[in-house]
Amino acid sequence: MAAFISVLFDGIAYGSLLFVISVGMSVTLGLMRFVNLAHGAFAMFGGYVAYELVNRAGLSLFVALPVLLVGFAAVGAVLERVLYRWVSRTRPLDQVLLTIGVAFIATAIATWIWGPDQHSIALPAALKRQLHVFGLDLNVYRLFLIAMIVAITAVLHVLIERTRFGAQLRAAVDHPEAAAGLGIPVDRVFGLSFALGSGLAAVGGALGVEVLGLDPSFTFKYMVYFLLVVVVGGQGSIVGSAIAAISLGVFDVVGKYYVPGAGAFLIYALMVILLLVFPHGLIRRGR
């Protein structure tokens, strides 16, 4: 029983990690319906910048995270202005072609600047500790990831469902012309949302390095996971993404522990079943 609870805890923590690195994509792909396959590139550069800030400049990761959020939001806003705007209202195929090109360029740039080696980020001592609760060994970094999923989900949920900005965004996505006719600044709303998605991607990348590692192939290596979480979660639902990430994480870890031979496939089997049962994702936002 103790073994099961500890494996369950790992699964939830792993699911939280999947969510944290994918949530930026939940915003861009899930909410804005913009197929940003370069999401992983934002996460990767977030990781590299965190490496520079923490390992080279000596900042604490806790300080680096807000810096990343704001910095990459700004970069995302600029990119949206100069690059992504050209395809944001066109067919998804155009978006796929542009963003996959961006992803390849990003991989080459990362190889050029940081080389093909693995990089790791020094965690603050507070996150490295182990807690012993009720006979369980709980790793503080994993607890922190779980706290992050709760906090990010709550904040985004309130932002999108309860605020004026969220209402404007939902309106702009569903019917841009009508929204513009009602005086909603559609371009600015999209720009801000894309900036938010980029900032979250960078934070997720920085937090994920501890487990996923960091090298220039990051963008492509984990693309499937980002897409899994968003697609299974359901378009436009942050809560759905959170639930999807947690279930995928738990199934993956539990599968690897009890049936290591099949463990690697369970996550995909689960995806197939979930999509058969919920073809629109776990939570479908009403239209």
Add this chain to the structure above:
Amino acid sequence: MSHPAFLRAAVTAVALVGAVSCGKKAGDDGKGGGTLKLGVILSLSGPFADVAKQIQGGIKTYMKQHGDTVAGRKVEVLYRDSTGMAGEVSKRLAQELVVTEKVDFLTGFGLTPEALAAAPIATEGKTPMVIMNAATAIITSKSPYIVRFSLTLPQVSAPLGDWAAKNGIKKIATLVSDYGPGHDAEAAFIKAFTAGGGEIIDSVRSPPQNPEFAAFAQRIKDAHPDAVFVFVPAGQQSVAVMKSFQERGIAEAGIKLLCTGDLLDDHQLATIGDAALGAISTHHYSVAHDSPENKAFLDAYRDANGAEAGLPNFMSVAAYDAMEGIYRVVQKLGSGKIDADKAMEIFKGMSFTSPRGPIMIDPETRDIVQTVYLRKVEKANGELRNVEQQAFPNMKTPAPAPGGEPPRPPGGEAKGSAEPPKEPAKGSAEPAKGSGK
């Protein structure tokens, strides 16, 4: 309508003739005893780019140290990007290098699929193929023109299983990456360990692209073995394994970590950090190897690649030695065309002292025979190093595990002593003959 079709045919014909004559010209230059062309196939981009970087570093080091001419011939290195574990790409590149560029040697081959796919091209094109890294045992059996300067996984895993059985370790769990080299390592380790009386209580294979090892680490911890044997490829996987082992407290639970040197690759050791302290591994090269050849190599590597390139690892050393092998062959054959059969005769039985220690090419299998070292991670002058504790000299690749014959211990039983026996260890010399397939 027939007009454009005719035009297209005519243009194609002209292009073809042009290509053939160009190819011929290049061939005349290449094989006329002028330039010596080396076709190097490596995963220069993609997830295995770090492998390619190490190998390029080794080639660069050798050529900076020994010059870019040999036997009066200018050495031209043609790099081609295989993009990763993509056999088809590698095969196409090998074909282009042999047919169009008329290279004298095919070399590089950081990954097993690259080497296996190119093997038929080496045979058909009668071009010597020099393996700089790929470590699955069967590779050299795939063409009579293949010679290997790196290692095989059974070669480094078997001595560890033998050592573990002799050093009071009774129960072991294994964790290997689920692809060719992982299967090789698992089979050879288990065979040697159980032959010495040990018991395997759990064998787990992780997906080759597995991002997270927490579940595997927990499973191993709950199985309570005396030690765990691990093989995963160097890079993200090795760093991830070490992190999750540390986090789970594998060492605190009294479980010893045994692994091949891939997990504790010199270049990555600083990234892994103190989690590696005390880990036992077997491998053929450590930057901490104490010899004048290694000192000279390390200096030359820094000189050729710059301090920011970091430390070389076993891949750089194998590339460096492969270049030495190629230069020796060219020196013997002189300025004429490189005849593949003559070249292979020179490779067979070739021996010299490498930065890793003495090495020899087995005349029968064209595979490397070398000293395998048992190492322990220690801190020396504030830096983590794989410090050699014991040597198993003249290790060949042991026969594959599922054979009918009784398992035999590998060579170099000398417990706790680093003294190399004079003769090739008998235990390993015999079964190796059977591995030629």
